[in-house]
Amino acid sequence: MTSQHLPGLAGARLWAAARFPYLASGIFATQVTAAPGAESVAVDEQWRLRADPDLAGQWTAAEFGSVLVHHVCHLLRAHAERARALGIRPEDAPQWTRAADAEINDDLVPAGLDLPGGPVLPHHLGADPGGLAEQYFRPGYAAAAGGDGDCGSGADGQPRPGESPAGDDQPDGDGGLPGWQADLLRRQVAAEILRHGREAGTVPAGLARWAQQTLAPVVNWRTLLAAELRRAVADRAGAADYSYRRPSRRAAAVGDVVLPALRRPVPDVAVVCDTSGSMTSELLAMTLAEVEGLLRSLGVIRQLRVLACDAAAGPAQRVSSARQIELVGGGGTDMGAGIAAAAGLRPRPAITVVLTDGFTPWPAQPPKGMRVVIALLGDRSPDAPAWARAVRVPTAA
Ligand SMILES: [Zn+2]
Numbered sequence: 001m002t003s004q005h006l007p008g009l010a011g012a013r014l015w016a017a018a019r020f021p022y023l024a025s026g027i028f029a030t031q032v033t034a035a036p037g038a039e040s041v042a043v044d045e046q047w048r049l050r051a052d053p054d055l056a057g058q059w060t061a062a063e064f065g066s067v068l069v070h071h072v073c074h075l076l077r078a079h080a081e082r083a084r085a086l087g088i089r090p091e092d093a094p095q096w097t098r099a100a101d102a103e104i105n106d107d108l109v110p111a112g113l114d115l116p117g118g119p120v121l122p123h124h125l126g127a128d129p130g131g132l133a134e135q136y137f138r139p140g141y142a143a144a145a146g147g148d149g150d151c152g153s154g155a156d157g158q159p160r161p162g163e164s165p166a167g168d169d170q171p172d173g174d175g176g177l178p179g180w181q182a183d184l185l186r187r188q189v190a191a192e193i194l195r196h197g198r199e200a201g202t203v204p205a206g207l208a209r210w211a212q213q214t215l216a217p218v219v220n221w222r223t224l225l226a227a228e229l230r231r232a233v234a235d236r237a238g239a240a241d242y243s244y245r246r247p248s249r250r251a252a253a254v255g256d257v258v259l260p261a262l263r264r265p266v267p268d269v270a271v272v273c274d275t276s277g278s279m280t281s282e283l284l285a286m287t288l289a290e291v292e293g294l295l296r297s298l299g300v301i302r303q304l305r306v307l308a309c310d311a312a313a314g315p316a317q318r319v320s321s322a323r324q325i326e327l328v329g330g331g332g333t334d335m336g337a338g339i340a341a342a343a344g345l346r347p348r349p350a351i352t353v354v355l356t357d358g359f360t361p362w363p364a365q366p367p368k369g370m371r372v373v374i375a376l377l378g379d380r381s382p383d384a385p386a387w388a389r390a391v392r393v394p395t396a397a
Pocket of ligand 1 (some may be wrong): 070100
């Protein structure tokens with residue numbers, strides 16, 4: 001650590017904390033040191049910021065304060081971790097940093113961020129505002145004017161010489177924040193952003209969105225639905241997965257040992273679609289397409305039968321694609337009628353998936369010998385019956 005004086009740091013921090021009070025915890029948790037000759041301001045993932053005093057000395061308090069805020073946002077938004085998740089290569093790191101810069105700046109420049117030089121904005125990358133770095137990132141996109149230059153490994157996830165490796169929770173002697181403390185700090189700042197938004201109402205929308213997702217991450221309904229369908233299919237197929245009835249073709253290769261043959265009975269699946277008046281047809285079509293895709297990946301699409309159901313169930317339609325399905329209906333709702341109609345199909349489906357907004361009566365008991373997976377569509381759906389497996393599909397999915 002260098003003890004060299006960093007001109008203007010105190011004034012920069014005060015400006016930043018006054019202009020962006022909901023980021024103050026992040027601003028003051030950042031460990032700032034002077035890095036003479038570095039010609040940059042850069043952060044690492046342990047919340048250490050190294051600034052060239054000659055560079056910082058040319059800035060006003062607003063400019064230096066804005067640089068601090070900008071770098072804090074790289075760390076809050078976990079840009080390094082996200083760069084690794086995206087598999088950013090060293091040669092793409094500058095473009096990733098520009099994408100990450102645009103994600104930060106498009107929200108904060110209108111809120112008073114005053115960066116020295118031209119800040120990177122989404123339109124410099126040919127993109128609309130309000131997006132994420134992953135959407136802005138264009139490998140090989142010709143560099144446009146402006147840019148904050150290298151923001152450090154805390155922005156692009158590429159370790160710099162002399163830094164501790166990425167994800168290493170052992171700070172290398174400078175007292176940086178270990179990963180678990182950085183996570184706590186992120187959550188603390190997120191809570192302060194939401195509180196400030198409620199009380200003063202002046203938080204940039206993108207930052208508020210980040211805070212909400214940090215504190216209450218939306219579980220991906222596709223992942224949940226896939227897991228439920230996989231579980232249902234495995235339950236029906238599982239017990240007979242490996243059978244010793246016939247030796248497998250590999251048996252010859254291992255002498256006397258008889259290997260089990262893979263035997264996978266494919267269960268029949270029916271889908272009941274709520275087509276009553278309260279349903280949003282777009283959300284229904286999207287979810288049905290998702291169910292179709294999941295079942296296809298599980299190898300059961302050829303057995304798919306779809307029933308449109310409002311107060312009564314329509315005839316089953318055998319389909320090989322969600323696009324072929326006619327969803328006619330309207331009026332009242334009774335998904336119990338749809339489930340009963342599915343149970344009456346021959347051959348009887350082993351699994352029935354119900355797509356509904358949930359504003360329906362349900363049978364008190366589960367159908368015998370048939371699993372029911374319910375996708376609750378929309379944001380205000382009542383709960384599904386306890387005997388069924390349910391997944392919520394929000395409107396903005
Ligand atoms: Zn940056």
